[in-house]
Amino acid sequence: MRGFVSVDLEGLPFIVNKEQLGPEGRLFEEAREIVTELTLCLCEALKRNGVDSILVADSHGSMANIMPKEMPAYVELLRGYPRTTSMISGAEGCDFAIFLGYxxxxxxxxxxxxxxFSGSMVDWIRVNGVETSECFLNGVALGHYNVPVILVAGDEALMEEVAPGIERVPLKRAVSRYAAISSSMSVVKRELAEVCTRALERFRAGNIKPMRTEEPVKIAIRFAHTESADCAELLPGAKRTDGKTIEFESRNIMEGYRTMELLIFAIYGARA
Ligand SMILES: [Zn+2]
Structure with missing residues (x-):
């Protein structure tokens, strides 16, 4: 059995500010230790429960955060950016997926x-009228590959967005955008491993199904700046619905996901 683990940083315990989010930050090394320790904890729990191969997709920022030397023999690590399908690249053909640090x-x-997806460029993204988190959009896109999300571990505020039936572990409780209460790493790791075991049991029993959304799919993106919408409305078939918002329709969610990625690349390029 092969598992796919997509790992972000912002939802991990003790991660609260921008100094932790990239190599230019003074606390980035601390974040790297936290993400590596929890990724390893999750992979060990999967291995103990009979998963023999795991692809970990390092999926935050430049997508090179996890310390590669710490990964055991049964783990492959996908690092670096850009990737065709961003945070879920490499998931096709895996039996299940887990989101960590969302x-x-x-x-x-x-x-x-x-x-x-882009805090500085995007205000919100709606899929078939539903405002989505990265968790939801990645989850329904994995549904296109028939890969179910069995466990989401991250910020407590995300937990109510997680689709019913998927196991969840809140890793910290936010007090504000830049402050949160986290339990000790030993407690977090114990809970993560316990819920991972339960998620696998329920998955093996056939109780966790892939997430789906209606197709063809309508995607709306509201950008943070009007010039981003100026650029995005060049997409054939796109409709500008107000100064900062465009809408487009895709045959399926994966095509929509790729189009969204392309627009974000184009806008980064245009702003640069
Ligand atoms: Zn991130």
Whole structure:
């Protein structure tokens, strides 16, 4: 059995500010230790429960955060950016997926570093009228590959967005966008391993199904700046619905996901 683990940083315990989020930050090394320790804990729990191969997709920022030397022989590590399908690249053909360190969508109250895909470029993304978190959009896109998400571990504020039936572990409780209460790493690791075991049992019993959304799929993106919408409305078939918002339709969620990635790349390029 092969598992896929997509790992973000903002929803991990003790991660609360931008100094921890990238190599230019003074606390980045601390974040690297935390993400590595928890990724390893999760992989060990999977291995103990009979998963013999795991692809870990390092999926935050430059996507090179996890310390590669700490990964055991049964783990492959996908690092670096860009990737065709961003945080879920490599999941095709895996039996199940787990999201670790995920955070709430932009605009959520008392949620650490809330955003979706690009905090500086995107206000919100709607899929078939539903405002989505990275968790939801990645989950339904994995549904296209028939890969079920069996466990989501991250910010407590994200937990209510997690689809019913999927196991969840809150890793910290946000007090504000830049402050949160976290339990000790030993407690977090114990809970993560326990819920991982339960998720696998329920998955093996056939009780966790892939997430789906209606197709063809309508995607709306509200950007943070009007010039981003100026650029995005060049997409054939796209409709500008107001100064900062465009809408487009895709045949299926994976095509929509790739289009969204392309737009974000184009806008980064245009702003640069
Ligand atoms: Zn992130």
């Amino acid at each position: 955070h709430a969508k932009g605009g959520t109250a008392r949620a650490t570093l809330d955003h979706a």
